[in-house]
Amino acid sequence: MAALAASSSMAKLPAEILFEISVRVKATAATPKDLLPCVFVSKRWKAAFSSVLYGNIAVTDAVLGIFLDRLNVDEYGSCIRSLTVHLTSARADIELRLTQLSEKMHKFTKLLSFSFRQDVKCHMSIPTSCFKLIVESLPNTCVNLELDTNSHNTSNTTKINDHVCESIHRILPRMEHLRLRLSKICSSLFIDKADRLQPVDPDFRLLPNIKSLVICCFAPWGARTGVCYEFRLGWPEVTKTLENLLEMDPGVPRDSYIYMLTDGIEPHLQHHYRQMSTVIRADMINKESWAIPCATPRNHEGPERSLVRLPNGAEVVTNTAGIESLAEDQLWLNAIGGARIPAAVLKAEIQGNTSFASGCIEASLDLVPIEHSSERVQLEKESWWKAEERVGAKIFDAEKRSGPYYLSTAPIVQMLPSGWAWNFLGTAVRV
Numbered sequence: 001m002a003a004l005a006a007s008s009s010m011a012k013l014p015a016e017i018l019f020e021i022s023v024r025v026k027a028t029a030a031t032p033k034d035l036l037p038c039v040f041v042s043k044r045w046k047a048a049f050s051s052v053l054y055g056n057i058a059v060t061d062a063v064l065g066i067f068l069d070r071l072n073v074d075e076y077g078s079c080i081r082s083l084t085v086h087l088t089s090a091r092a093d094i095e096l097r098l099t100q101l102s103e104k105m106h107k108f109t110k111l112l113s114f115s116f117r118q119d120v121k122c123h124m125s126i127p128t129s130c131f132k133l134i135v136e137s138l139p140n141t142c143v144n145l146e147l148d149t150n151s152h153n154t155s156n157t158t159k160i161n162d163h164v165c166e167s168i169h170r171i172l173p174r175m176e177h178l179r180l181r182l183s184k185i186c187s188s189l190f191i192d193k194a195d196r197l198q199p200v201d202p203d204f205r206l207l208p209n210i211k212s213l214v215i216c217c218f219a220p221w222g223a224r225t226g227v228c229y230e231f232r233l234g235w236p237e238v239t240k241t242l243e244n245l246l247e248m249d250p251g252v253p254r255d256s257y258i259y260m261l262t263d264g265i266e267p268h269l270q271h272h273y274r275q276m277s278t279v280i281r282a283d284m285i286n287k288e289s290w291a292i293p294c295a296t297p298r299n300h301e302g303p304e305r306s307l308v309r310l311p312n313g314a315e316v317v318t319n320t321a322g323i324e325s326l327a328e329d330q331l332w333l334n335a336i337g338g339a340r341i342p343a344a345v346l347k348a349e350i351q352g353n354t355s356f357a358s359g360c361i362e363a364s365l366d367l368v369p370i371e372h373s374s375e376r377v378q379l380e381k382e383s384w385w386k387a388e389e390r391v392g393a394k395i396f397d398a399e400k401r402s403g404p405y406y407l408s409t410a411p412i413v414q415m416l417p418s419g420w421a422w423n424f425l426g427t428a429v430r431v
């Protein structure tokens with residue numbers, strides 16, 4: 001009798017409460033599968049839980065095929081708000097699967113965010129034409145996009161127009177959060193085919209809705225983004241075009257984050273031994289940049305982790321993904337379960353505001369303060385650590401660059417305080 005009363009009162013629950021329950025269940029569920037039994041309770045439960053169960057889909061290459069083959073797109077396609085595809089290993093059918101995905105994309109009628117990410121260790125070249133298909137198939141509702149091939153995608157340079165830039169250019173006006181790392185890019189991201197920064201219609205705005213735009217021009221395996229069809233670095237061309245666009249277009253929101261990233265490119269051979277591995281984040285709106293130094297302990301066993309000195313003064317030890325995320329100011333975040341969500345959206349969700357990331361929880365970065373890290377013992381053996389102990393000060397730190405130097409790609413160089421110099425053995429001595 002009590003069970004009957006309970007089930008009838010459950011049946012009367014308002015839709016909003018039922019939805020709230022589904023969000024809480026998802027937030028505490030070990031895997032999305034835990035929500036499945038709820039779908040079978042009743043039609044109302046099915047509707048409420050489907051939107052949370054299918055709301056933010058994250059698939060790796062291992063299950064992309066199953067997802068595409070088994071998803072009932074007609075019934076559940078409209079429940080998908082964000083879709084993340086994570087390529088972790090080389091897979092012969094990935095090109096076919098991405099093409100199939102682009103064919104189904106129009107069924108995801110409420111899609112707000114799409115992310116493709118390729119692991120740095122997955123050395124598989126996917127033709128750029130695949131990403132062109134994906135971008136062109138995104139429904140008009142999709143206003144957040146991440147394409148990160150870790151510079152592994154390849155273009156068929158003999159085929160003109162085999163680049164994704166023009167396709168991204170066409171969807172820029174609706175974009176809110178955009179993050180790109182491709183092997184090649186060019187100014188047609190921001191300039192239309194007729195080579196105009198400004199279109200014929202003076203009221204046209206290219207980035208009226210942008211909240212964050214991140215273009216990463218390097219990959220941890222040493223690749224640097226090039227220019228489509230040319231053997232030149234992408235960084236100078238795209239920073240210049242973006243700079244011109246921001247000067248000419250008053251419609252770009254001034255409170256948006258428009259960041260270009262590169263690694264430090266060796267400028268001075270004589271400082272070769274004193275250069276730090278450096279990630280540079282240029283803030284294109286405010287015309288200033290932060291150069292962030294990383295020190296990797298030599299002879300450390302286990303996965304590679306580095307000490308990073310951050311603009312806020314913090315010193316942390318983290319992995320490659322952590323360095324990149326911190327350098328990019330964490331504008332895109334990982335949710336538990338694998339979904340990639342713009343940070344602003346995930347933070348709104350965490351604060352209890354309405355967002356498409358219902359039930360998503362931020363996955364923490366692999367990040368340890370230097371004083372608690374197991375790498376500290378190895379770092380203490382580095383020559384720079386000993387030099388810092390000797391002089392009693394940091395000899396490298398995050399650097400803020402502004403004025404004519406804000407687009408400098410110079411790496412950070414270890415600098416002794418005045419009154420100190422390096423002797424021929426590489427030891428800091430008083431002079």
Ligand SMILES: [Zn+2]
Pocket residue numbers: 163164165166184185186187188189228
């Ligand atoms: Zn291009």
